Each structure stands twice: as C-alpha cells, then as structure tokens.
Amino acid sequence: MSLLTRNVVRTLVQASSRNIHSTGALNTSKPEGRVTCTLIPGDGVGPELIYSVQEVFKAVSVPVDFEPFFLSEVNPVLSSPLENVVASIKKNRICLKGILATPDFSRTGELQTLNMKLRNELDLYANVVHVASLPGVKTRHQNIDTVVIREQTEGEYSALEHETIPGVVECLKVITETKSLRIAKFAFDYAVKHNRKKVTCVHKANIMKLGDGLFLKSCEAMAKLYPTIEFEKMIVDNTTMQLVSNPQQFDVMVAPNLYGNIIDNLASGLVGGAGVVSGASYSAEHVVYEPGARHTFSEAVGKNVANPTAMLLCASKMLRHINLLHYSQQIYGAIQNVLKDGKVRTKDLGGNATTDEFTKAVIYNLK
Numbered sequence: 001m002s003l004l005t006r007n008v009v010r011t012l013v014q015a016s017s018r019n020i021h022s023t024g025a026l027n028t029s030k031p032e033g034r035v036t037c038t039l040i041p042g043d044g045v046g047p048e049l050i051y052s053v054q055e056v057f058k059a060v061s062v063p064v065d066f067e068p069f070f071l072s073e074v075n076p077v078l079s080s081p082l083e084n085v086v087a088s089i090k091k092n093r094i095c096l097k098g099i100l101a102t103p104d105f106s107r108t109g110e111l112q113t114l115n116m117k118l119r120n121e122l123d124l125y126a127n128v129v130h131v132a133s134l135p136g137v138k139t140r141h142q143n144i145d146t147v148v149i150r151e152q153t154e155g156e157y158s159a160l161e162h163e164t165i166p167g168v169v170e171c172l173k174v175i176t177e178t179k180s181l182r183i184a185k186f187a188f189d190y191a192v193k194h195n196r197k198k199v200t201c202v203h204k205a206n207i208m209k210l211g212d213g214l215f216l217k218s219c220e221a222m223a224k225l226y227p228t229i230e231f232e233k234m235i236v237d238n239t240t241m242q243l244v245s246n247p248q249q250f251d252v253m254v255a256p257n258l259y260g261n262i263i264d265n266l267a268s269g270l271v272g273g274a275g276v277v278s279g280a281s282y283s284a285e286h287v288v289y290e291p292g293a294r295h296t297f298s299e300a301v302g303k304n305v306a307n308p309t310a311m312l313l314c315a316s317k318m319l320r321h322i323n324l325l326h327y328s329q330q331i332y333g334a335i336q337n338v339l340k341d342g343k344v345r346t347k348d349l350g351g352n353a354t355t356d357e358f359t360k361a362v363i364y365n366l367k
Helices: 003-015 046-059 082-092 114-122 177-193 211-223 236-245 257-270 309-321 325-341 355-366
Strands: 035-040 064-068 094-097 126-132 145-151 161-165 168-171 198-203 230-235 252-255 278-282 287-291
Touching: 035 082, 046 309, 046 355, 082 094, 082 114, 094 309, 126 177, 126 257, 145 177, 145 257, 177 198, 177 211, 177 252, 198 211, 198 236, 198 257, 211 230, 230 236, 236 257, 252 257, 278 309, 287 309, 309 325, 325 355
Parallel strands: 035 064, 035 094, 094 287, 145 252, 198 230, 198 252
Antiparallel strands: 126 145, 126 278, 161 168, 278 287
C-alpha cells in the first residue's frame, strides 16, 4: 500500500465517528415538531408520483413540510435556479426527488447534466439502491436482497469530452484514489451497520489496468480493515451474467459510476422494474431520496398509470432517516400489504389499476 493510501485510509477511519459516510445516515436526535424537507418533483411522471406521496402523508398527518422546487433541463424556463435548490438542500439536509430528464446534447450544448451538477455541488458521492424481492410481485427469481453502492461523482461521468479532429472524440474517465477509498469505506461501513456479510467489488481492471486497477486496489486495501466482512472481486461483464442467472449470491456490491448505473437498472428489472425500487444519494451532510432506476416514464405523463411504489418506498426511508419511525413503518407496511394482496396492481406489474387507485389502496391499508 502506498504512503498516500495509508494516509487516506487513516483519515477515513478517523472520520467514521463524525461523518455520514461512515454509516449512511445522519446522526440526528428525534425531531420535535415538524420537519422541513426539500422537494424536487422531477420530470415525466415525477410530479404524479410525488402527489401520491403527499396524499399518503396527509392521510396519517406525517409532520413533514415540503419546500418544493421545480428543477428541469427539458423545461428550463420553468426551472428554479440550481443555486436556490442547492441552498435549500444544504439548509434542510434532506430531499425527496423525482427523476430529471436529460435533453439531447444538440439542444443544450452542455456536457454536464443537471443531475451531475447537483451531485457535484452537494458532493453526493454515494448512491445506494436496495434491490429486494417484494411480496406478491412474481418474477423469475425470488429471495433477492442486494444493495448496490455506486460512486457517482467521477468515472465516465466526468463531462470531459472533446473532438480532437472531425470524427475522433476523446472521453476522459477519471478515477482517483481518494474517492475510490471513500466509496469503498462507505460500502464496508454499510455492510457492518446493516449486518451484511459480503462486499463485491465490480470492476474491469483486466482491461482498464490503471483506472479500474486503482479502484480495485482501493477496495482491496479497505477490505483489510474489515476482517469480519467477506470480500470478493468480479469483472463487470461476468457480474451482469451472474446477476441474471444467480442474483441471490450478491449481498453488497460496490462499483464505479458507469457500472453501478448499469447494475442498478439491471437488478431493478429482476424484482419488478423501475417502479418498485428505491434509492438514495449521500454526502457527508446531506441525503437525497429518489427512485433507484433512473427512468422518467415520460410517455405515461397524464395517463394515471405510473407505479408509485418506488417513490413511496423512498418516502418511507426518508421518514426513517429523520427518526419518524412510526410513520415510516406504517407506510412501508401498507405498501407491503397492497402488493401481497395482489388485488390492486398497476400495469407494470400485470394489473389495470391506476396510480390513484394504488395510492388509495395504500391509504386504506394505513387505516
């Protein structure tokens, strides 16, 4: 291990007692009175899904006040300034967010998307997606319970691209030791906190020997500090094959930006699709809850057919995060009951129920 690696590991270990990235949760006491959270409805069906959350919150009088901001690249005229949204999240430290659409580059001429700018402004370096089989949702595989942890501030998402000569484009993939160690530590801390047994590092170091090699070496170095957690490494193309054939073998997965994004969506498809998987992005001070699979489902806008499960699960986890455990468990239990009962299913799960009907079924089960 290099001197720099030893120094960074030491720094990260010392930070574990005071920062969010040691546990994936803020050290908050039980809130008194009402809690204010930033709200970003997002594009596509995002506003409809957020409305579902608001209706459920009203039904049980959840003591949360939302500070709403419309943020969008596809509707820039209506969008709030990014700095205002960032200031709100920094103040409230917690946010519920829909998915933001990315417009065609020819329209904007901007390499860095609004999502990327938001993550970089807040240093939302760790994206966590819990992919788990749900009761009543029939899929090819059952008993899946995997957590995908993705570094999302560097890698291929550097927005450093240029055309050297006509027809030749160079795209820079950035991997740093500091950020690789940081996300590795987050993954192992998550495993310890949530009683997980194994961490799998997903990489392509056999080909990208320096970039992915550095990421892999960082994970290997961090694994030595957690002897009770099993560690394995797996090449990304083999990982995708293993996921669709034997997903139950995975526990916690940690990956660079692009691989993590692909695995999130692939794994979501294994348990029912984009409508049923929640996610969250963490910095040392803030957390943003949003669906785990990044799809705006724009073709369904206004049709009242989107599945609000993922957004409701995000809301439940957000409530747990701010120590409103009773409300969190109440909402989570109602979702489980509706899915298990199977009488009210949205189209993506093989039923004919509308978004509103599913929301009403959850509310009924709350009572």
